[in-house]
Every structure is written in C-alpha cells, then in structure tokens.
Amino acid sequence: MEERIQTLLQEINAYNATDKAGVEAYRLRYTSKKGVVGELFEELKQMPVEQKKTAGKILNELKQAAEAKLSALQEQVETSTASANALDLTLPPVPNTTGNLHPLTLTRYRIIEIFERLGFNVADGPEIEDDWHNFSALNFPENHPAREMQDTFFIEKKGVAGAPQDVLLRTHTSNVQIRLMKSQKPPIRAIMPGRVYRNEAISARAHCFFHQVEGLYVDKNVSFADLKQTIFHFAKEMYGKDVKLRLRPSFFPFTEPSAEIDVTCLICKGEGCVVCKRSGWVEIAGAGMVHPNVLRNCGIDPEEYTGFAFGMGIERVTQLRYRVNDLRLYSENDIRFLKQFNTSGIA
Incomplete structure (x- = not known):
C-alpha cells in the first residue's frame, strides 16, 4: 500500500488543470468518496492491526495533500477566469461613434x-x-x-x-x-x-x-x-x-x-x-x-x-x-x- 500511496502522491503533485472541467475531473478521481483515496481507506479497514498505524498515518498525509491540491487548483482556475474577464487598461480605446439625426x-x-x-x-x-x-x-x-x-x-x-x-x-x-x-x-x-x-x-x-x-x-x-x-x-x-x-x-x-x-x-x-x-x-x-x-x-x-x-x-x-x-x-x-x-x- 505504501508504494501505491507514493505513486498517487506523485500523480497528485504533477496534476494540472486549466479549467473547471479539469478541476472536477481531479475531484472525482482523488478526493470524492468513490475516488482512489477513499478506496484506500476502505482497504485500510481490512489490514491487520499492527499495520494500520503506519499505513493510516501516510494515508492521512495523502488525503491532506489531495485536498490541498484541490483547493490550489480551484483558486488557480478562478484567478485565471477573473483575469480573462478583467478590463485591460493597456488596450487601445474604442473610438466614440456619433449618432445620426433621423431623416x-x-x-x-x-x-x-x-x-x-x-x-x-x-x-x-x-x-x-x-x-x-x-x-x-x-x-x-x-x-x-x-x-x-x-x-x-x-x-x-x-x-x-x-x-x-x-x-x-x-x-x-x-x-x-x-x-x-x-x-x-x-x-x-x-x-x-x-x-x-x-x-x-x-x-x-x-x-x-x-x-x-x-x-x-x-x-x-x-x-x-x-x-x-x-x-x-x-x-x-x-x-x-x-x-x-x-x-x-x-x-x-x-x-x-x-x-x-x-x-x-x-x-x-x-x-x-x-x-x-x-x-x-x-x-x-x-x-x-x-x-x-x-x-x-x-x-x-x-x-x-x-x-x-x-x-x-x-x-x-x-x-x-x-x-x-x-x-x-x-x-x-x-x-x-x-x-x-x-x-x-x-x-
């Protein structure tokens, strides 16, 4: 289990998302109840008592790392979206257009x-x-x-x-x-x-x-x-x-x-x-x-x-x-x- 946890930790650290769909895909795979982290906690229940203490500690660290990564991804996408919608004061101004009198x-x-x-x-x-x-x-x-x-x-x-x-x-x-x-x-x-x-x-x-x-x-x-x-x-x-x-x-x-x-x-x-x-x-x-x-x-x-x-x-x-x-x-x-x-x- 320790090897699997280390592999998942590397995947989590390397994961990157550029939009909300990517963030949602991350959540479903790693932090949801049916995600891989949740599956490991279910396996932990079946392990011998003498192994639970060591495995449980690194598994909690993995869970905390996965949740921290989710928060970071959400903040990154929200900041990127806000920047895209922000007024760019460096752009050239749109020239004023004058109306026409009715014939x-x-x-x-x-x-x-x-x-x-x-x-x-x-x-x-x-x-x-x-x-x-x-x-x-x-x-x-x-x-x-x-x-x-x-x-x-x-x-x-x-x-x-x-x-x-x-x-x-x-x-x-x-x-x-x-x-x-x-x-x-x-x-x-x-x-x-x-x-x-x-x-x-x-x-x-x-x-x-x-x-x-x-x-x-x-x-x-x-x-x-x-x-x-x-x-x-x-x-x-x-x-x-x-x-x-x-x-x-x-x-x-x-x-x-x-x-x-x-x-x-x-x-x-x-x-x-x-x-x-x-x-x-x-x-x-x-x-x-x-x-x-x-x-x-x-x-x-x-x-x-x-x-x-x-x-x-x-x-x-x-x-x-x-x-x-x-x-x-x-x-x-x-x-x-x-x-x-x-x-x-x-x-």
Whole structure:
C-alpha cells in the first residue's frame, strides 16, 4: 500500500488543470468518496492491526495533500477566469461613434430654416385636442366624414363619461393655427411642425401617424399671390432651382379659394414612375386663403384682415428629398436605414 500511496502522491503533485472541467475531473478521481483515496481507506479497514498505524498515518498525509491540491487548483482556475474577464487598461480605446439625426428631423430643420428666413415663427400645440380646435373652428360641418371613427382616433366621445365635447388625437396641426389666432392679434406669421394621427391602414404610402408642417400668415391685404410666391420660394430652396410648381383648384373647409400644390417628381425627373403615378408630378401641400368663417371663429374681422394657410406632410417632402419610397422605413428604426443620413443629407 505504501508504494501505491507514493505513486498517487506523485500523480497528485504533477496534476494540472486549466479549467473547471479539469478541476472536477481531479475531484472525482482523488478526493470524492468513490475516488482512489477513499478506496484506500476502505482497504485500510481490512489490514491487520499492527499495520494500520503506519499505513493510516501516510494515508492521512495523502488525503491532506489531495485536498490541498484541490483547493490550489480551484483558486488557480478562478484567478485565471477573473483575469480573462478583467478590463485591460493597456488596450487601445474604442473610438466614440456619433449618432445620426433621423431623416424626418433633418427635413423638419431644413423647412424651419427656410421659413424662418421669410419671417415665420415656429409655434407648437397639443397633440390631444378637443373637437372645437380640431374641427369646428376650422369650419368643418357637423356631418363631415373626417369627424367619424374611420378617420379620427377619439379618446372621449361627446356624451360619454360626461365628456362636454369630443377629445381626440389631432388629425392635423391646424389646431395650432386656431390657438394662435385666438391668443394674439394680427399680424401673425408662423409655421407649426408636429406629429398628427389618422385612423388609416399602414402601407408604403400611408401610416396611422405622420408629421405635418402648416403655415399661417394673417395681416392686412394678404393675397393669393403672396401664398403662391411663398410656396414657390420654399420649393426652390428645398429641391433646387430647376424644380417646377403647379397649383390645382381644390376644396378645403378652412380655406377659400383652395389649391393643391404639386412639384415635378424628383425621383423620375418628370418622366413618370410609381411614386408620381406616372404623371410626373407629386403633391406636396394643400393651401388657400383662410376662410372668413375661420377668422370670425377666432375673433378676427375678415373685412379688415385676410390670410393664407398651407399644410404639407414632412414624410412626403423627405421622400422627394432623399428618394425614399416607403413611409414605413421612417418608423421601423432599422439602423441600416438610419445610418445613411447625416446633418448634410445622404452620407
């Protein structure tokens, strides 16, 4: 037995482990109840009494050596693992990466920049609005389709839970125009960028939330020619001097006369494509002279003051600016899409 113990002691001293699996293999072979050291203690019970004293002494020394070796191996592996996971301050630093502004944000900043140079202020208002500011004050009839659930997200309907009037998510930023005309006297010259909501199916050309910027100019002797030149200047500044503009007669409850404004399709250069529906033109805005009823609703005398208003979708302006043909890309947060943009446009 003494020779076997000496052989095992040499094995234990020579054993090395580099990971937890190696330490566990050592424990099972040498220090567990069914390991070789445990087997020797079982053999010790069968030995004659006169041999037990000598054999038991060296066997206890072997057990102590095996347990000490196990502790040393465990500490060695834990130290090695901790060192591997430790922060190496000698490594070169990772360079800071800067984020990108969202394309809609870039376009909004550009729109604000253009109109501010024309003397327009920037105004803001609530996204949760009441019926009067969103519809009634803008000359919408009581039975207008835009008031119905298929177009508007209502939060509270009139007569429900004691609501004095409908509360809804605004369908346009025209509500800010009403609040401006109610709170200050002409002259008023402002644009109102913001998010709006409509109950529409999501597709490449439509979304349930999107962004608009509306403009309002109210003063004495404001004419349709002022409106036309303002939008013409904006289109030239946004899309370049070669862009063409056209106005088509239209109808809006809050303006009279009214027009829809088209620019030449910058994606196909007027040749005709899916985006412009093969027409060569893309609508960017609706506009017109502020309806006298809207001025009266806000306490402004339409016999003394006139004004124009316009509204355009920021997504549509961005679509032409950056050649993006799917509205869903703006809200999906795909980093591959967003990385293409920087403060000067396309990277």
